Amino acid sequence: MALGSKIYKVGDITVRRINELETNGYTAKDLIPDWDPSFLEQHKDWLVKGSMDEDLEHVIITIGNWIVKTPEHTILIDTSTGNDKNLPNNPGLSNLQLPYLQWLEEAGVIPEEVDYVLLTHLHYDHVGWNTKLVDGKWVPTFPNAKYIMPKIEEKFFGSSESHNEANKVSINAYEESVLPIIQVGLAEFIGPEGGDFMDGIKFIPSAGHSIGQMSISITSRGEEAFFASDVLHHPIQVYRPEWNSCFCEFDEQARESRLLALAYAADRNALYFGTHFPSTSAGYVSRDGDGFKWRYE
Numbered sequence: 001m002a003l004g005s006k007i008y009k010v011g012d013i014t015v016r017r018i019n020e021l022e023t024n025g026y027t028a029k030d031l032i033p034d035w036d037p038s039f040l041e042q043h044k045d046w047l048v049k050g051s052m053d054e055d056l057e058h059v060i061i062t063i064g065n066w067i068v069k070t071p072e073h074t075i076l077i078d079t080s081t082g083n084d085k086n087l088p089n090n091p092g093l094s095n096l097q098l099p100y101l102q103w104l105e106e107a108g109v110i111p112e113e114v115d116y117v118l119l120t121h122l123h124y125d126h127v128g129w130n131t132k133l134v135d136g137k138w139v140p141t142f143p144n145a146k147y148i149m150p151k152i153e154e155k156f157f158g159s160s161e162s163h164n165e166a167n168k169v170s171i172n173a174y175e176e177s178v179l180p181i182i183q184v185g186l187a188e189f190i191g192p193e194g195g196d197f198m199d200g201i202k203f204i205p206s207a208g209h210s211i212g213q214m215s216i217s218i219t220s221r222g223e224e225a226f227f228a229s230d231v232l233h234h235p236i237q238v239y240r241p242e243w244n245s246c247f248c249e250f251d252e253q254a255r256e257s258r259l260l261a262l263a264y265a266a267d268r269n270a271l272y273f274g275t276h277f278p279s280t281s282a283g284y285v286s287r288d289g290d291g292f293k294w295r296y297e
């Protein structure tokens with residue numbers, strides 16, 4: 001895909017997307033097992049403007065991550081799927097060869113400048129560019145960065161406990177994209193309670209999609225950017241928060257985290273940055289009666 005053309009300003013920080021991949025390969029029913037086509041009666045107008053195929057059957061989703069520049073730091077929030085990865089249960093996303101580092105350069109970022117990589121969770125599509133393959137060896141793509149990740153995620157994905165049906169597409173991602181970072185001493189861990197990580201940046205527990213997922217909030221001059229990880233996969237779920245995606249591992253907890261995230265974004269008027277949303281993948285959540293509504297930004 002490409003570097004996102006929009007540059008968002010939130011206080012003194014800027015946020016820009018790297019869109020690694022886009023697909024219409026999932027029907028709404030594949031992505032959201034509880035999908036009810038009567039949803040279309042009210043929502044079809046905005047959905048066919050880039051959120052769903054015109055067949056009104058397939059949804060559009062993306063894989064990507066965010067570049068955040070503060071006056072002091074260059075930060076990545078998650079790192080997409082990566083090149084050359086060997087994902088034995090995920091052939092369609094194995095061995096990608098995309099000009100990701102060129103997209104970073106277009107955004108004015110050279111890998112040596114990145115000082116923090118903040119990881120929401122450790123699924124294959126969030127950790128890939130942590131490392132790159134050099135002479136047959138996985139080395140950190142961002143050699144001067146600290147890679148910050150939830151401890152619960154590291155423990156789980158570093159053990160065979162995670163080798164279950166829900167996570168089979170991520171098998172090997174830990175070995176290729178996380179362990180090499182730990183081995184060279186660049187990893188730091190966030191405890192299960194989350195909380196302030198540094199000035200204006202906090203981790204917010206939002207488990208359910210995965211065992212120890214965390215969202216990330218960055219505030220600057222009274223404005224807030226909310227990186228909501230995978231609590232939602234598509235803006236359809238803003239309107240129907242009880243609908244999990246097929247990728248949610250712990251159903252009840254995923255619903256609770258989704259409601260909390262929507263309330264958080266709406267009540268704080270935070271700019272919401274999704275991982276897998278179509279279009280810009282960013283926008284505003286607001287309250288609408290007992291529920292919520294979505295507007296792309």
Ligand SMILES: [Zn+2]
Nearest residue numbers: 123125230275
């Ligand atoms: Zn994901």
